[in-house]
Amino acid sequence: MTPEELNRKRPSSKTSRANLLRGAEQARAAEAPLVWTSRGWTNATFPLVPLADLAVQHGFGFFETLRAYGGRVFRHEEHFRRMERSAKAFRVTLPLDAGTFERVATEMLEISRMPDARVRLTVTAGPPPIAAVQVLPLDAPAEEAYTGGVTAWLAPFRRNTRGALSGHKTLNYLENYWAREEAKQRGHFEALMLNERDELSEGTRANLFFAKQGKVLTPALSTGILAGVTRSALLEVCAERGARAEEGVFTAGDLLAADEAFLASTIVEVLPIVGVDGKRIGDGKPGPLARTLRHEFRRKVESELARG
Ligand SMILES: Cc1ncc(COP(=O)(O)O)c(C=O)c1O
Numbered sequence: 162m163t164p165e166e167l168n169r170k171r172p173s174s175k176t177s178r179a180n181l182l183r184g185a186e187q188a189r190a191a192e193a194p195l196v197w198t199s200r201g202w203t204n205a206t207f208p209l210v211p212l213a214d215l216a217v218q219h220g221f222g223f224f225e226t227l228r229a230y231g232g233r234v235f236r237h238e239e240h241f242r243r244m245e246r247s248a249k250a251f252r253v254t255l256p257l258d259a260g261t262f263e264r265v266a267t268e269m270l271e272i273s274r275m276p277d278a279r280v281r282l283t284v285t286a287g288p289p290p291i292a293a294v295q296v297l298p299l300d301a302p303a304e305e306a307y308t309g310g311v312t313a314w315l316a317p318f319r320r321n322t323r324g325a326l327s328g329h330k331t332l333n334y335l336e337n338y339w340a341r342e343e344a345k346q347r348g349h350f351e352a353l354m355l356n357e358r359d360e361l362s363e364g365t366r367a368n369l370f371f372a373k374q375g376k377v378l379t380p381a382l383s384t385g386i387l388a389g390v391t392r393s394a395l396l397e398v399c400a401e402r403g404a405r406a407e408e409g410v411f412t413a414g415d416l417l418a419a420d421e422a423f424l425a426s427t428i429v430e431v432l433p434i435v436g437v438d439g440k441r442i443g444d445g446k447p448g449p450l451a452r453t454l455r456h457e458f459r460r461k462v463e464s465e466l467a468r469g
Pocket residue numbers: 226330337363364365366367368386387388389390391392425426427428
């Protein structure tokens with residue numbers, strides 16, 4: 162069944178539960194992962210975005226990656242607000258609101274029978290803008306990555322704090338994508354980037370933390386990083402537990418001299434980094450702070466989702 166046939170049968174993308182279920186049933190008949198869009202249901206095998214869309218022409222658009230635990234999305238509101246801020250900065254009107262997004266994501270998680278999943282919200286700039294919500298396999302690192310740690314490559318590419326895209330999660334992510342591909346080619350899990358002032362910034366899809374003498378350190382927002390949802394949850398965890406934590410300006414030397422380091426993101430949560438550019442961080446093993454913070458982060462997720 163083509164998207165046209167699908168949407169002729171059910172032309173509205175209204176988000177009542179009945180509508181969602183009916184649309185999803187029809188999309189399922191197409192035997193490909195279903196996708197909700199602000200223009201109707203489609204599935205992943207059919208082109209949805211016109212070639213003239215600025216997302217195709219210039220990578221103009223935004224995305225968010227969220228994580229569902231037991232069918233519920235962690236901090237969906239915070240993710241949505243981050244996209245809203247970027248859309249406002251680039252004068253794009255989002256074709257869905259936070260409530261619609263939450264409703265669609267929750268129903269799609271149920272429909273897809275993937276309670277633990279990655280939820281992707283994509284919005285193209287259009288015109289007119291198109292929103293798409295997908296529920297995808299989680300694709301989180303294997304448990305051995307947490308017990309053994311991963312290594313990172315210090316990419317020669319720079320974050321540009323003065324660039325218009327700095328701090329925004331736009332569809333123009335080729336630099337991040339490419340840095341990660343290069344890191345993988347060299348046998349590393351992630352690429353880390355400095356900014357144009359030689360300050361440590363972040364990974365290509367994760368924020369960076371490290372620890373020195375029991376103090377948790379992470380690059381400040383002024384270094385051109387994305388304001389990660391996980392990063393802010395971890396800083397909350399530190400404050401709640403009375404752990405010393407500081408956002409600041411650091412160099413690659415500070416990282417290499419750290420006792421331990423870790424990545425923080427929606428998908429990896431807290432993932433220890435045990436080496437950078439072939440040099441060991443600390444004793445080359447995952448550190449105790451990463452282990453504790455991962456555990457505490459999970460507790461926070463569970464208690465927030467239990468509260469609803
Ligand atoms: C460049 C960059 N930094 C940091 C993050 C982590 O953000 P979050 O914790 O909101 O997933 C991401 C997430 O994809 C990212 O792309």
